[in-house]
Amino acid sequence: MARVLRVARSSSSLFSFGSRSYSAEATHVSSPPPPFLGARRDVTKERNVQWVFLGCPGVGKGTYASRLSSLLGVPHIATGDLVRDALASSGPLSQQLSEIVNQGKLVSDEIIVNLLSKRLEAGEAKGESGFILDGFPRTMRQAEILGDVTDIDLVVNLKLPEEVLVDKCLGRRTCNQCGKGFNIAHINLKGENGKPGISMDPLLPPPQCMSKLITRADDTEEVVKARLRIYNETSQPLEEYYRSKGKLMEFDLPGGIPESWPRLLEALRLDDYEEKQSAAA
Numbered sequence: 001m002a003r004v005l006r007v008a009r010s011s012s013s014l015f016s017f018g019s020r021s022y023s024a025e026a027t028h029v030s031s032p033p034p035p036f037l038g039a040r041r042d043v044t045k046e047r048n049v050q051w052v053f054l055g056c057p058g059v060g061k062g063t064y065a066s067r068l069s070s071l072l073g074v075p076h077i078a079t080g081d082l083v084r085d086a087l088a089s090s091g092p093l094s095q096q097l098s099e100i101v102n103q104g105k106l107v108s109d110e111i112i113v114n115l116l117s118k119r120l121e122a123g124e125a126k127g128e129s130g131f132i133l134d135g136f137p138r139t140m141r142q143a144e145i146l147g148d149v150t151d152i153d154l155v156v157n158l159k160l161p162e163e164v165l166v167d168k169c170l171g172r173r174t175c176n177q178c179g180k181g182f183n184i185a186h187i188n189l190k191g192e193n194g195k196p197g198i199s200m201d202p203l204l205p206p207p208q209c210m211s212k213l214i215t216r217a218d219d220t221e222e223v224v225k226a227r228l229r230i231y232n233e234t235s236q237p238l239e240e241y242y243r244s245k246g247k248l249m250e251f252d253l254p255g256g257i258p259e260s261w262p263r264l265l266e267a268l269r270l271d272d273y274e275e276k277q278s279a280a281a
Ligand SMILES: Nc1ncnc2c1ncn2[C@@H]1O[C@H](COP(=O)(O)OP(=O)(O)O)[C@@H](O)[C@H]1O
Pocket: 056, 057, 058, 079, 080, 081, 083, 100, 101, 104, 105, 106, 107, 108, 109, 112, 134, 135, 136, 137, 138, 139, 142, 218, 227
């Protein structure tokens, strides 16, 4: 806990990066060796996890990050949600953001770092510790800033064939009352040239949410394709960056949630952790 608080505190000065003085002031916090690969870890005896989820738009980062955050008791912090909250508020930032987001472009590193910094500070005030970041970092600059303020234990890179991603984005729906996410897309990609096929059932909402579903303004075909292009240009170098640090775990999703979730837990060596949690509940 103390360690995470230090991280969050150092982040408040470092993340006010408009002055660009963050690297000189950076407080590096030494971390234990990455505990995620190798022997099964006892998550209850160490500080809370500090994980990052990478992956193209539509891959399911939000779904799996949110499930893991409930399992491990750490906040799931999605910078896309922070951006959408800022968009929903009135004021000049909202106007500035809407133009960028609706074209599928990335918000400036400065704005995103500011939003994340505020979120971390608010979490710190509530006693939160650890995190699963979803949608951050998205540029090398953001990765460097994150590396200046804290140690990331593990970067999970979720993967799906490109053909599936557009359909998955176009099928996304959110209930505007309960906030839960669903997906109405039926995915059935045949295997080809030695690559396995992939099928995913839709994740349909319960009847009470059916009339309250909304689609994100930036989930149109044109904007999704722009986001995928930008992801490939700006975010893929992050894979190499974290791979070279020995922190990257690649995970090819084998299908929808019922097939993928147990396999992901296994890959993270958390399969028996989930069993213990359900037994204790
Ligand atoms: N780390 C970030 N850096 C810059 N822009 C971001 C970042 N995270 C989110 N955004 C902005 O918010 C939008 C929505 O983000 P997100 O919900 O993560 O969508 P996606 O489905 O593209 O992964 C992005 O298209 C981008 O404009």
